[in-house]
Amino acid sequence: MFSTLPAELILDILGWLPIDTVRNLNLVSKHVRDFIDVNEDIIYRTAAFQLGYIPSKDFAFENLAHLYSPRIMRYVSTCKELCKELRYVSAAWKGRAPSAIRVFEPFQQDDVHRIKVDEDAGIIINSFNMGGICVSDLETGSMLWALSANYVSGYPHVEYENGFMIFNLRGKRKEVWKLVGSHPRLPRPKSSPVDSKQATISRLMGEHYCDTYPRGHFQAWSAIEVPELTHAFRFVYPTLLTAERRHLYLYDVRTGTLERNIVITEPEIHEPPHLTYVDISPHYIFVCGWPSIRIVSRQTGKVLMDIASDKAHYSPNVFAMDRHTETTQGSALCIHRPYIREPALQTQITHVYDQFLATHVSPCGHHLAILSVSSRLLIVPFFERLWEDNPLPDINSISLEIELGSRARSSRYLAFDSSRVAVATDTGIFIVHLDLSKGAERILNVCRVQELDRPHALGEMSCLQMSQTALWLTWQYPYPEPIGQSRTNFGELLAERVSYHVFNPTIPIGTINIRPFGGFDDLVQITRKQVCRVDFARPLPGPMQREPTPEEFDDGDF
Structure with a gap:
C-alpha cells in the first residue's frame, strides 16, 4: 500500500486509524516508519481531530491554550504529544492509568467550605466556615489574595x-x-x-x-x-x-x-x-x-x-454497583462494572418519599444529571425530548438510573463535566463515565476513590469539584481514624438493607419512606477540613510512570 497508493490517500487512511494501530505500524518496516516519521504532524493532527481533541484539522496549534489547561500543555509541543497527554489524562480519570491523592497543604485555615478551581489562570478559590475567601496558586499553594472574615461572613x-x-x-x-x-x-x-x-x-x-x-x-x-x-x-x-x-x-x-x-x-x-x-x-x-x-x-x-422525586424508579433498567472491582497499578481509583439489578421494591410500590439534592446540566446544554438524597443518580440525555418529541416520551423511556452504593446512605454532592459525573455519598466518592452520543446513551463504567471509603468522614464533606486534570474535595487527608472505627467494607455497605415504611398499605399503590440515615441538610460538624485532590495529570517532574496498554481502552476511547 505504501508503495502503490498516493501519499495523500495513505495519510487520509492513517488519520482514521486508532492511535495504537498507527504506533504498531511503526514496527512493520523501516519504510513505513520513515513515512510516518516524515508525516507525523499531519497524521496526529488528523487523529486529534477524529478524537475530538481539536475542532478542525487546520486548528492553529498556538490556540490550544484556549482549550486546555497549563497542567496539560506543559508537556505538549506537537499534536502527537497532545494525543499522548490527553490519552493519559482520560485513562487516569477512568482508573486505567496512575493517579494520586494529594493534599493542598499550604492553607493556614483548616475549615474550607467551598472550592472553585481555574486551571487556566492557575488559581484556586476557597471560602471558609468561619468566613473569608482566599485565592492561592494552584501549583505552589502560596496565597495570592484574600478577603477577611470581617468582611465575608461565615459559610459563604x-x-x-x-x-x-x-x-x-x-x-x-x-x-x-x-x-x-x-x-x-x-x-x-x-x-x-x-x-x-x-x-x-x-x-x-x-x-x-x-x-x-x-x-x-x-x-x-x-x-x-x-x-x-x-x-x-x-x-x-x-x-x-x-x-x-x-x-x-x-x-x-x-x-x-x-x-x-x-x-x-x-x-x-x-x-x-x-x-x-x-x-x-x-x-x-x-x-x-x-x-x-x-x-x-x-x-x-x-x-x-x-x-x-417520589418515583420508585426512573428507568426500566436500574443499574447497581458490583462489589467486585478492577484496579490498575498506581491508580487511586477502582473500577466497577454496573449491572442491571432486580427491582428492590415490590411491584405495587410506585411512590417513595425521597427528594432531589442537586441537578446539573451538561456544558453542552443537552443532558441533565439529577441526584436524589437516597444516592440515586439519574441521567436524562437530550432532555428536551420530554416536551418536544411527538409522541412525547415518558422520562422512564429515555433515562439512565444508577444506585451509587447503598440507598440507605445519603448523597452529599454532585458535579457534571461533559461525559463524566462525580458524586459524593456517605458510601463513597464516585466518577460515572457516560457515552451520551445520540441513540447510544449508556454508562461506560463507574470508578470509586477507594482510599476515601470512610463513611464517618464522607458525611462531613462540603464541596466536590472537577477540573480538567483533577477531582477536588474538602477533606482531611490522611483522615485520622476515630477510636474504635476503621474503613468500612464497601461490600458490606452494598448489602445494607433499606428500612421501608409503607405509609398506606391498604391500597395497591403504596408510598414508602426510604429516608437515608443522614439527610442532606444535616449540619456539618467536622473540625478540620482542608482541600484534597485526586490528581489525574501526569506527575511533574519526570516521565509518566506507565503508559496504558491498548487492551485497557475497552470502553470506546479509540
Missing part, C-alpha cells in the same frame, strides 16, 4: 466562572468581583455599582497583597441587591441566577442589570420546590428540591417539565 457560597467571582453576604446582597486582567475592554457597570465600603476593601486588599499583584487578584465589580431574600444562586457566565420558590431573578454580571424576573404563577403538578439547588443553561432554568425538579423556559417563564 462562592460561584466563579470566566474571571468573575460572586459570593453572598448577609441579607439580599450578592457581590461580584472581577479577576484583574480579565475582560480588559469591559466598561464598568452602571447598574448595581460598587458602594464605598466595597471599593475601600478592594483597594486595601490590593495594597496588602501588592507583592503578588496582579496574579490572583480580584477587584470589586458590582454589588447586586436582590429584591427579596433568596435561597439559592448559580452563576454560568454571563448570567447570575438567584432564586426562591416562586421568583427567579436573572442578572447579567457584566453590566449588573436585572435581565429578567420570572414569577411562576401558572397551575402546576406540584407545589413549588423547597430549594436545594438551581442551575441554568442558555435556554432553561432548573429548580431542584422537594417534591420535584422544575425545568423553566428562560424565554417565556413557562414550566416545561415537572419531575417528581
Whole structure:
C-alpha cells in the first residue's frame, strides 16, 4: 500500500486509524516508519481531530491554550504529544492509568467550605466556615489574595466562572468581583455599582497583597441587591441566577442589570420546590428540591417539565454497583462494572418519599444529571425530548438510573463535566463515565476513590469539584481514624438493607419512606477540613510512570 497508493490517500487512511494501530505500524518496516516519521504532524493532527481533541484539522496549534489547561500543555509541543497527554489524562480519570491523592497543604485555615478551581489562570478559590475567601496558586499553594472574615461572613457560597467571582453576604446582597486582567475592554457597570465600603476593601486588599499583584487578584465589580431574600444562586457566565420558590431573578454580571424576573404563577403538578439547588443553561432554568425538579423556559417563564422525586424508579433498567472491582497499578481509583439489578421494591410500590439534592446540566446544554438524597443518580440525555418529541416520551423511556452504593446512605454532592459525573455519598466518592452520543446513551463504567471509603468522614464533606486534570474535595487527608472505627467494607455497605415504611398499605399503590440515615441538610460538624485532590495529570517532574496498554481502552476511547 505504501508503495502503490498516493501519499495523500495513505495519510487520509492513517488519520482514521486508532492511535495504537498507527504506533504498531511503526514496527512493520523501516519504510513505513520513515513515512510516518516524515508525516507525523499531519497524521496526529488528523487523529486529534477524529478524537475530538481539536475542532478542525487546520486548528492553529498556538490556540490550544484556549482549550486546555497549563497542567496539560506543559508537556505538549506537537499534536502527537497532545494525543499522548490527553490519552493519559482520560485513562487516569477512568482508573486505567496512575493517579494520586494529594493534599493542598499550604492553607493556614483548616475549615474550607467551598472550592472553585481555574486551571487556566492557575488559581484556586476557597471560602471558609468561619468566613473569608482566599485565592492561592494552584501549583505552589502560596496565597495570592484574600478577603477577611470581617468582611465575608461565615459559610459563604462562592460561584466563579470566566474571571468573575460572586459570593453572598448577609441579607439580599450578592457581590461580584472581577479577576484583574480579565475582560480588559469591559466598561464598568452602571447598574448595581460598587458602594464605598466595597471599593475601600478592594483597594486595601490590593495594597496588602501588592507583592503578588496582579496574579490572583480580584477587584470589586458590582454589588447586586436582590429584591427579596433568596435561597439559592448559580452563576454560568454571563448570567447570575438567584432564586426562591416562586421568583427567579436573572442578572447579567457584566453590566449588573436585572435581565429578567420570572414569577411562576401558572397551575402546576406540584407545589413549588423547597430549594436545594438551581442551575441554568442558555435556554432553561432548573429548580431542584422537594417534591420535584422544575425545568423553566428562560424565554417565556413557562414550566416545561415537572419531575417528581417520589418515583420508585426512573428507568426500566436500574443499574447497581458490583462489589467486585478492577484496579490498575498506581491508580487511586477502582473500577466497577454496573449491572442491571432486580427491582428492590415490590411491584405495587410506585411512590417513595425521597427528594432531589442537586441537578446539573451538561456544558453542552443537552443532558441533565439529577441526584436524589437516597444516592440515586439519574441521567436524562437530550432532555428536551420530554416536551418536544411527538409522541412525547415518558422520562422512564429515555433515562439512565444508577444506585451509587447503598440507598440507605445519603448523597452529599454532585458535579457534571461533559461525559463524566462525580458524586459524593456517605458510601463513597464516585466518577460515572457516560457515552451520551445520540441513540447510544449508556454508562461506560463507574470508578470509586477507594482510599476515601470512610463513611464517618464522607458525611462531613462540603464541596466536590472537577477540573480538567483533577477531582477536588474538602477533606482531611490522611483522615485520622476515630477510636474504635476503621474503613468500612464497601461490600458490606452494598448489602445494607433499606428500612421501608409503607405509609398506606391498604391500597395497591403504596408510598414508602426510604429516608437515608443522614439527610442532606444535616449540619456539618467536622473540625478540620482542608482541600484534597485526586490528581489525574501526569506527575511533574519526570516521565509518566506507565503508559496504558491498548487492551485497557475497552470502553470506546479509540
